[in-house]
Amino acid sequence: MERIRRREFLRRAGVTAGALAASQVVPRFANPRAAYAQAQATGTLTYGMAGGFDTLDVTTTTFTRVGRIGLHIVDPLVWSTGAGQYAPGLATSWTISPDATVYTFKLREDVKFHDGTPFNAEAVKVTFDRIVDPETRAQTAFSFIGPYDRTEVVDRYTVRVRFKSGHAAFLNGASSPYLGIVSPTAVQRYGRDFGRVVFVGTGPFMLQSYRTDAEVRLIRNPNYNWGARIFKHEGLPYLQNIVYRIVPEEATRLATLETGETLFIEDVPVTDYQRLKSTRDKVLLEIPQGGSGWSLMMNQTRPPMNELPLRRAIMHAIDKDGLVRTVWNSIHRPACSPLTRVMFGFDQETCTKVPYNPDQARRLLEEAGWRTGPDGIRARGNERLRLEFYLQPTPQKNQEMAAFVQANLRQVGIDVNLNVLARAGYLDAVRQGRHHIQYWWDTGTDPGQMLRILFHSRNAGGGTNRNNYRNADMDRLIEQIEATADPARRKELIVRAQQKVIDEAVMVYLTDPPSLYAHDRSVSGVWVDWGGNYPYFYDTRIQR
Amino acid sequence: MALILTAVAAPLLTPYEPLAVNPADRLLPPSLSHLFGTDVLGRDVATRILFGARISLLTGLISVTIAILIGVPLGLVSGFYGGLADRLLMRLVDLMLTFPGILLALVIIAILGPDLFNAMLAVGISASPTYGRVVRATVLAAKSQTYVEAARATGCTNARIMLRHILPNTVAPIIVLGTLGVAGAIIAAAALSYLGLGARPPEPEWGALLSEGRNYLRVAWWMTTFPGLAIMTAVLSINLLGDGLRDALDPWLRN
Numbered sequence: 001m002e003r004i005r006r007r008e009f010l011r012r013a014g015v016t017a018g019a020l021a022a023s024q025v026v027p028r029f030a031n032p033r034a035a036y037a038q039a040q041a042t043g044t045l046t047y048g049m050a051g052g053f054d055t056l057d058v059t060t061t062t063f064t065r066v067g068r069i070g071l072h073i074v075d076p077l078v079w080s081t082g083a084g085q086y087a088p089g090l091a092t093s094w095t096i097s098p099d100a101t102v103y104t105f106k107l108r109e110d111v112k113f114h115d116g117t118p119f120n121a122e123a124v125k126v127t128f129d130r131i132v133d134p135e136t137r138a139q140t141a142f143s144f145i146g147p148y149d150r151t152e153v154v155d156r157y158t159v160r161v162r163f164k165s166g167h168a169a170f171l172n173g174a175s176s177p178y179l180g181i182v183s184p185t186a187v188q189r190y191g192r193d194f195g196r197v198v199f200v201g202t203g204p205f206m207l208q209s210y211r212t213d214a215e216v217r218l219i220r221n222p223n224y225n226w227g228a229r230i231f232k233h234e235g236l237p238y239l240q241n242i243v244y245r246i247v248p249e250e251a252t253r254l255a256t257l258e259t260g261e262t263l264f265i266e267d268v269p270v271t272d273y274q275r276l277k278s279t280r281d282k283v284l285l286e287i288p289q290g291g292s293g294w295s296l297m298m299n300q301t302r303p304p305m306n307e308l309p310l311r312r313a314i315m316h317a318i319d320k321d322g323l324v325r326t327v328w329n330s331i332h333r334p335a336c337s338p339l340t341r342v343m344f345g346f347d348q349e350t351c352t353k354v355p356y357n358p359d360q361a362r363r364l365l366e367e368a369g370w371r372t373g374p375d376g377i378r379a380r381g382n383e384r385l386r387l388e389f390y391l392q393p394t395p396q397k398n399q400e401m402a403a404f405v406q407a408n409l410r411q412v413g414i415d416v417n418l419n420v421l422a423r424a425g426y427l428d429a430v431r432q433g434r435h436h437i438q439y440w441w442d443t444g445t446d447p448g449q450m451l452r453i454l455f456h457s458r459n460a461g462g463g464t465n466r467n468n469y470r471n472a473d474m475d476r477l478i479e480q481i482e483a484t485a486d487p488a489r490r491k492e493l494i495v496r497a498q499q500k501v502i503d504e505a506v507m508v509y510l511t512d513p514p515s516l517y518a519h520d521r522s523v524s525g526v527w528v529d530w531g532g533n534y535p536y537f538y539d540t541r542i543q544r
Numbered sequence: 545m546a547l548i549l550t551a552v553a554a555p556l557l558t559p560y561e562p563l564a565v566n567p568a569d570r571l572l573p574p575s576l577s578h579l580f581g582t583d584v585l586g587r588d589v590a591t592r593i594l595f596g597a598r599i600s601l602l603t604g605l606i607s608v609t610i611a612i613l614i615g616v617p618l619g620l621v622s623g624f625y626g627g628l629a630d631r632l633l634m635r636l637v638d639l640m641l642t643f644p645g646i647l648l649a650l651v652i653i654a655i656l657g658p659d660l661f662n663a664m665l666a667v668g669i670s671a672s673p674t675y676g677r678v679v680r681a682t683v684l685a686a687k688s689q690t691y692v693e694a695a696r697a698t699g700c701t702n703a704r705i706m707l708r709h710i711l712p713n714t715v716a717p718i719i720v721l722g723t724l725g726v727a728g729a730i731i732a733a734a735a736l737s738y739l740g741l742g743a744r745p746p747e748p749e750w751g752a753l754l755s756e757g758r759n760y761l762r763v764a765w766w767m768t769t770f771p772g773l774a775i776m777t778a779v780l781s782i783n784l785l786g787d788g789l790r791d792a793l794d795p796w797l798r799n
Contacts, residue, residue, distance in 0.1 A: 251759040271584075271763055322567030326585050393740050396759055403746040404585055407565040418744055420658070 042220070042240040043542040045523065048253040048265035049244045051394055052213035052423065057195025058178045059131055062139045062464065064443045064533055067177035068266070069216055069244055071534050073114075074180025074201030077105060077124070078171055079228050080445060082530055083344050084487075086171050087230045090119065090181060090202065100166035100485050107157040111226050113183035114206040121159040125151040126184035128161065139464055143453045144173035146482055166483025168490070172446040177534065202226070204237040204538050216244040231539050232525065238541045248394040254518075257282065263523050263542065264535070267395065268516040270329040276518055285517040288342045290531030291443035292450050293335040293512035294401070298437055298505075301468040304383070305436050309368040311505035315354045317361040317412045318405060324511050327400045331516075335509035337498040338454055342531075344487075345447045345494030353502050361412040370413065378413035386415040387436035390429050393420050398439065401510065405437075431462045438466055440507070443515075445531040447494045448481040455501060469506050560588040562595040562748050571764045581766035583756065589766060592748035593774045599749045600730050600778065603664055603742075607729035608722050610668025615675025616711075616718065622676065623683030624706050634680070637673040645670040649732060653741045660749065663742035667732045671725055678721055682714040716793040723786035727779040734775055750775050 053063035058070035077091040091105040111119035128151045131138045147164040154160050163170070173179050186200035194200075199207045204227065205218035220237050227234050245262060247253040250269040254276075256262040268276060268284065277284050298314065300306045320334035333341070336351035370378035370385050378385040389406070391398045399420065406416040416437070421429060430438050444450050452459065456478050459465035477497050484490045501507065515532035525539035566586030574581040580589035622633040640648065645667075652666035686692060687710065695709050734751030736742035743749030745756075750771045757767030 249759075251761065269759065271760055275762070319567065322565065325567045326565065326570045396756075399745045400584060400756075403563075404565050406746060407563055407585070410563070418746075420740065420744060 042238050043544075044241040044243060045239050045264060045537055045540060045542065046243045046245060046256075046262040048247045048256050048262040050246075050250070050253065050267040051248050052246050054423075054427075055195035056199040056207065056210055056216065057182070058180050059127070059141045059182060060136055060138050060195060061141075061178070065266075067140075068534055069218070070180060070199075070201075071177040071203070071536055072205040072218055072242060072538075073199055073203045073207055074177060074182060075111075075203050075226070075228075076177065076180050077174040079230050080172060080175035080529060080531075081230055083445065086175060087228060089175070089228050090226075091174075094171075096171075098485075100168045100170070100483060101163045103161045103163075103170055104154070105159050105161070107159060108226055109157050111202050112223060113186070113202050114200045114221060115183050115186050117183050117185045117200075119181065119202050120156050121153040123181055123184050124159045124161075125153055126187065127179070127181045130182075130187060131179070139459075140453070141178040143449055143456075143459060143464065144176055144178050146170065146173070146449070146452070147479070165479055166485070168485045169446040169448045169482055173449060176444070205239075205242055208241070213246055215246065218242040218244075227538060231527065233539060237538045238525070239537055242537055250395060250397075257518060257520065260520070264517065264519040264526070266515075266517050266535070268518045270331045270516070273329060273331055273516070281521045283519050283521055283523075285515070285519070285526070285528060285535075287515045287528060287530075287532030289340055289443055289513050289515045290342050290445045290533065291340055292338050292440065292454060293332070293340050294439065294441045294510040295335065295338070296405070296437050296508040296510065297440050297454075297466045298507065299433055299435050299466060299468050300470075300506075301433050302388075302436055304385070305387075307368060308505055309364045310370075310385075312354075313361040313364040313368075313412065314409065314414070315505055315508050316357045316364070317414070318408045318508055318510070319356045320510055321356065322408075323401065323404050327397055327404060328511055328513075332511035332513045335512045337509060338501060338507060339447050339450060339494070339498065340512045343445075343447050343450070345491045345498075347495040347498045349495075350498050350502055353499075354505075358408075358412050365413060372413050376410070376413060377415045384415065385413060386417060388419055388434065389416050389437040390419045390421060390426055390435040391439055392423055392426050401439075430466050433461075433466070433468060435466070440466070441513075443531060443533040445529070445533075448478060451478050451481065451494075451497050455497075455506065467506050469501075469504075471504070474500060558588065558591040558594055560591040562587065562592050563746050571760070573764075574766050580770040581764065583764070583767050584760060589753075589770055592753060593750070593771055596748040596750045596753060596771070597774065597778070599660070599743060599747060600734065600775070601726075603660070603667075603733040603749070604726035604730040604782075607664045607667040607671065607733065608725045610665060611671035611675055611725060611729075612718060612722060614669065614672035616679050616714070618672070618676040619679025619681075620683055620706055620711065620714075623680035624687065624702070624710065630680075633676070637676050640670070640673040643670075645728075646732060646735060649736060650741070653736065658741040658744070660737075660743045660747065663733050663736045664729075666736070667729045670732075671729065674725075675718065675721065678717050679714045682717055683710055686710045686713045720786055720790040720793060723789055724783060727782040727786070730775065730779055730782070 049065055053061060053066045055061055056066060058066060058074055076089045078086045078089045081087050090108055090111060092108055094103060094105045096103050107121060113119060130136050131141045131145050132148050146167040149162040149164045152160040180201055183200035186198060187194050190198050204221055204224045206221050208217040208219040210216050220240050224236055247256055253265050254269055254272055257265045276282055298305050298311050304310055324330060324332050324334050337347055339346045365378055369380045373379050389402060391402055402418050409416050429435060442453060453464045455465060455469055455474050457470040457475050460468045460470050477493060481490060481493045484493060517535055522543050523540060525541050527536045527539055569582045569586035571584055572578050572582040578588050582588055618633055622630045648670035649666035652669055653662055656662040692705060692709055695705050733742055737749045737751030738755045743752045753771035754768055760767050
């Protein structure tokens with residue numbers, strides 16, 4: 001039981017009594033809990049983040065971490081409360097046409113951006129139009145908005161979004177931070193600096209400062225009075241500041257939590273999982289992650305990766321169970337398909353389709369004409385079987401998994417050259433398609449969009465589909481999934497898509513991670529979406 | 545000596561492969577079958593250290609060779625000709641000496657890209673001014689000796705005097721300095737690899753081993769302790785060797 005000093009007790013009692021009294025007088029308009037929040041001294045939540053990112057602009061980023069921060073700065077139109085369940089956010093209500101091509105949203109009328117710009121239908125239009133503008137080079141958001149056609153401003157607070165074909169998952173997209181509404185005046189005014197220096201939305205927190213790869217500091221939005229109903233309170237957030245500190249080194253990040261330098265960390269090192277679970281003053285949050293697990297993308301535009309037998313051999317050669325047991329301390333699960341197990345439509349059958357079988361891998365390579373040379377590496381004529389694997393140095397698991405994959409592939413006679421490059425160089429290389437192999441790991445809650453990100457040809461050639469896999473049937477299948485609202489039919493299509501990409505050996509699925517967060521016991525009221533990706537601190541309090 | 549022997553004989557001394565992963569043997573503490581334990585991928589730490597010895601010793605030797613190849617001609621020319629050449633070269637050397645060696649190495653890596661050979665080059669280049677200085681000093685002393693005047697009187701060319709008459713005099717200090725330099729180069733290369741700027745995974749370079757183990761300090765102390773000890777032992781024994789060589793080669797100490 002926490003000891004409260006007498007004065008503090010009296011103060012709290014007074015506030016509660018006052019609030020109670022107020023709620024008796026004007027129960028409809030005043031919110032007693034908001035009053036309580038204002039009276040309470042609020043604190044700073046320091047958050048240990050696992051790495052840097054490209055920009056703070058949710059529209060243009062490819063990083064989940066940016067979504068984690070961005071969700072506090074922008075508000076989404078709707079909130080997702082479970083698979084296929086949505087609650088009002090900036091939109092108070094909505095209607096969807098039967099073919100899922102037209103969405104009409106009624107918007108809140110009491111919302112202002114941090115820069116004072118009023119929030120209205122025009123702001124929604126600007127945000128969405130900007131996503132599809134080729135100049136913007138949006139990636140994740142671009143995948144989320146799907147077959148977007150245009151947005152019509154029906155009246156000041158009614159907006160209609162039209163799609164070229166059905167887009168059943170648009171609400172899911174609209175609930176993600178990436179389609180959060182940004183200030184049209186700020187976008188116009190800051191141009192290229194938007195997201196790099198400033199970032200303006202309507203959210204409960206405002207960007208105070210941003211130092212690239214070091215720290216993002218948010219401060220409470222003093223005008224915030226439009227929190228979604230799904231949260232435990234209304235009005236201002238309890239916290240005064242949230243400070244995202246980038247601590248890529250995982251042992252160091254954990255140490256910051258243990259010394260109190262941070263109060264909340266993401267990506268808890270799996271090595272310390274058991275130890276942390278048994279301590280009393282820390283709380284571990286473990287949520288099976290929605291999206292796509294750790295996997296390898298194989299670039300089909302760079303020979304010899306265009307050859308199916310080679311890709312299939314690689315799938316057979318990697319010992320996922322071993323990878324889970326070693327690098328991931330048995331906390332992840334071996335991955336089966338491009339979707340993690342919690343995703344709608346996940347196909348259990350994919351787990352038995354490509355078993356670990358190095359002999360089978362060797363056979364496939366042999367049949368394709370790759371002969372083992374004196375050093376154990378295969379060659380075909382003058383062509384040595386050497387693959388360029390591009391990866392970033394952090395998190396360190398990147399390198400451990402790479403060493404594992406390299407050793408596995410060497411066993412079957414494939415030489416893997418590891419190119420460990422800092423982010424800029426890495427992105428340059430993989431966007432230009434210089435890689436044979438690169439990692440992917442993605443979080444999300446809609447299977448259709450996940451598949452689009454990974455496999456749609458519109459995302460090939462520099463986008464997120466770094467398999468550079470182009471297949472008209474697959475494109476059609478993805479579009480069908482997106483346009484199908486009927487759950488049974490939808491599931492059938494999703495299963496077919498998973499089997500297709502496994503039959504064509506497009507990617508290697510390694511492990512399905514849980515989202516692991518840990519926080520100090522003094523922190524309470526952390527909300528995390530059901531996909532496990534976005535810890536949200538609107539309801540959060542720190543009790544010393 | 546033992547160090548070099550173990551490095552050369554590494555494959556004979558251990559039944560394990562340095563790179564092959566073995567999930568069943570993950571993070572085993574030191575035991576009779578795994579003298580220094582195993583790492584997170586089930587690789588034998590002792591084996592990796594033995595194979596790492598090859599890389600680390602080679603790194604040390606090659607870096608010093610690079611340093612000598614750059615430093616000695618510089619010192620020779622600078623000391624022999626004097627004048628403008630001397631002033632220019634020595635200011636260049638001063639300039640390089642103003643940067644701490646590791647910083648200079650970092651800059652070179654930043655330009656060339658992280659890679660083991662680039663790390664050797666970086667360490668070599670950043671160590672070269674010291675050799676230039678020492679050689680210049682020796683050359684200045686030797687230049688005024690009677691035998692150099694004699695050589696000049698018999699009509700030897702400058703090049704011949706430098707290479708045949710003066711260079712041999714600089715060998716003793718260079719050997720001593722070089723031996724000590726190997727130790728320094730091993731540390732520098734390990735530091736670069738630790739930072740991820742030298743050896744690439746999965747090469748079992750000692751600094752890289754330390755770096756791999758650092759996230760497992762609380763659960764697997766052996767992943768960092770033994771590579772650390774290996775670096776310490778190697779550097780200490782090379783330094784002792786250098787001291788011994790100096791005692792043997794220095795004419796002043798011999799008396």
